[in-house]
Amino acid sequence: MTGLVVIAAATLTLSAPAQPTEPVSIDDRLSAIPDAPKLADAPERYLAVFEIDEDDVVAKHVRDEEAGRLGLMCWDRVTTLFPVWARRRIVQFNVQEGTRWAGQFDGSGTNDVGRRGYRLSVAAYLLAQEDELGDPDRPVDARRGTLDWTLVHEIGHYYCLVTDAIERFSRRFDARPGMPERREAPDDYPQDGSPLIEGDFVTSYAERTPGDEEVVETFTTYLLVPELPKNDSLVAEKIGFFGGVRGMPALRKRIQGLGAE
Numbered sequence: 337m338t339g340l341v342v343i344a345a346a347t348l349t350l351s352a353p354a355q356p357t358e359p360v361s362i363d364d365r366l367s368a369i370p371d372a373p374k375l376a377d378a379p380e381r382y383l384a385v386f387e388i389d390e391d392d393v394v395a396k397h398v399r400d401e402e403a404g405r406l407g408l409m410c411w412d413r414v415t416t417l418f419p420v421w422a423r424r425r426i427v428q429f430n431v432q433e434g435t436r437w438a439g440q441f442d443g444s445g446t447n448d449v450g451r452r453g454y455r456l457s458v459a460a461y462l463l464a465q466e467d468e469l470g471d472p473d474r475p476v477d478a479r480r481g482t483l484d485w486t487l488v489h490e491i492g493h494y495y496c497l498v499t500d501a502i503e504r505f506s507r508r509f510d511a512r513p514g515m516p517e518r519r520e521a522p523d524d525y526p527q528d529g530s531p532l533i534e535g536d537f538v539t540s541y542a543e544r545t546p547g548d549e550e551v552v553e554t555f556t557t558y559l560l561v562p563e564l565p566k567n568d569s570l571v572a573e574k575i576g577f578f579g580g581v582r583g584m585p586a587l588r589k590r591i592q593g594l595g596a597e
């Protein structure tokens with residue numbers, strides 16, 4: 337929940353103490369965020385641009401109203417999945433046009449808000465096809481191609497960067513002698529996008545793409561699968577690596593607890 341919502345709710349309660357508080361609509365929340373002229377210089381591919389300060393959306397530039405609404409609901413999901421300490425230096429969040437990328441994390445540090453930090457983008461098409469987007473507390477779905485997979489994967493690029501997990505994972509697995517060969521076009525992964533929790537690699541993408549992408553796919557698997565593997569396969573060891581990364585067990589507990597009664 338944003339600070340803006342808290343202020344609005346408190347004002348309502350003061351002016352009409354006997355009335356139940358109406359939930360604040362997405363449209364009202366969107367229009368309460370100040371428009372920032374500096375964000376108008378952001379790349380044209382962004383349909384909605386938000387400046388983020390910890391849990392708060394402090395400024396916006398909206399080129400497409402529907403993308404603005406979808407983006408605000410998506411940001412609610414981000415703050416539900418990840419507490420501030422796990423995404424503190426993400427200072428810009430965008431809804432992006434096109435279908436080439438489901439999501440993007442810009443690790444270069446380039447952004448449009450004028451503060452140090454990173455920008456995160458999610459494709460509008462992915463938000464539009466999410467049935468429960470308005471319910472930020474919904475349970476997670478551990479399959480590639482979903483919004484949750486995309487969000488956790490992209491924030492994984494940030495978290496694995498700031499915790500040095502990319503470097504440590506690569507040293508432990510890629511540099512070790514006798515590691516399995518990567519196939520360029522594996523076609524025997526589950527069609528529904530579920531990650532593998534035995535074998536050598538969690539997903540086809542992880543097998544095809546060494547370095548950051550395999551690390552982040554394995555990060556996503558650690559956080560999203562309902563049961564962690566207990567077998568002695570290489571992939572179980574890779575997933576288990578994240579149990580030793582700072583903050584990860586607490587993140588997993590938070591994410592797996594979503595939607596519980």
Ligand SMILES: [Zn+2]
Pocket residue numbers: 489490493549552
């Ligand atoms: Zn990636």
